[in-house]
Amino acid sequence: MALSHQVSDISMLPVDLSLKLISGVYEIKKDKEGDFNKSVVLTLPFDKTAVDFTKSLVGVYWLNEQTHSWVQLDDLQIDQANGTASGSVKHFTKFAVLVSDKKAVNSDGTSLIDIKGHWAEANIRELVKQGAINGYSDNSFNPDNKITRAEFVTVIVKALNLKAQGGKSFEDTSTHWAKGAISIAAVLGVVNGYTEQSFGPDDFITREQMAAIIIRAAQMEPLGKNIDFVDSSSVSDWARSALATAIAKGLVNGSEDHTVKPQANTTRAEAVAVILRALALKK
Incomplete structure (x- = not known):
């Protein structure tokens, strides 16, 4: 059970010169400690008259008490007409809607502060x-x-x-921020749900799930089922052909210990690299 209230004294909250507060600050607590098993969507109202949407970016942020800084939530959705902002979160703390200057984010990714020297830096810049x-x-x-x-x-x-006529939704995506993209991918046969009703949109994607999706999306012909890695026995039967194809095509690489880690979760950098490799092959 969640309990929430608006924070009346905000004088001790962190001040970030690049961010402007355009909502109340809400503290939300639950009756048990710890993070949630799955993300929940948090929606907050904000003062839309205080925002020039052509020049600004609106986001929902949570307060990191340890670093005394505001951190943006994932899966942002902004309803300009109704003046609400949503994002996904796995824990409760203090939340607020903040606005930043749009010109700070460059379309080529050159302003990103945490990718310099990263192995996927060039890939990230390209996909951005x-x-x-x-x-x-x-x-x-x-x-x-x-x-x-x-x-x-x-x-x-x-x-x-990708584009598609018609649509397909799962019970757990009908109100999800990504329902449009998931519907397109499902209609085209690019993705499957766990069941007819369940897609698990907020589950972290595994490497074998990623391989299956990218092979279908790029319409690549299967290249057998042979996977020559020491942990190949942990590959799910349904994913074996797709993962074998992704490895053969150079989309997915193994680790130095000669494992391919099919059940491991994929990072944002890994996802970017795999998608760009697939785009290069299609060209």
Whole structure:
């Protein structure tokens, strides 16, 4: 059970010159300690008259008490007409809607503050430039953060410019921020749900799930089922052909210990690299 109230004294909250507060600050607590098993969507109202949407970026932020700084939530959705902002979170703390200057985020990714020297730096800049993925309004990209099934599908749909008539929704995506992209991918047979009703949009995507989606999305012919890695026995039967094809095509690489880690979660940087390799093969 969650309990919330608006914080009346905000004088001790952190001040970031690049961010402007345009809502009340809300503290939300639950009756048990610890993070949630799955993300929940938090929606807050904000003063839309205080925002020039042509010049500014609106986001929902949570307060990191340890670093005394505001951190943007994932999966942002902004309803300009109704003046509400939503994002996903796995824990409760203090939350607020903040606005930043749009010009701070460059379309080629050159302003991203946490990718310089990263192994995927060039790939990230390229996919940001293509408009398939974005950094956050605080100029971070969080390349080593895990990526969800919904996020990965959304980037795939944008990167490959996938379109479809009609739609397919699952019970757990009908009100989800990524329902449009998931629907397109499902209609095209690019993604499957766990069941007819369940897609698990906020689950972190595994490497074998990623391989299956990218092979279908790029319409690559299967190349057998042989996977020559020491942990090949941990590959799910349904994913074996797709993962074998992704490895053979150079989309997915193994580790130095000769494992391919099919059940491991994929990071944002890994997802970007795999998608760009697939785009290069299609060309």
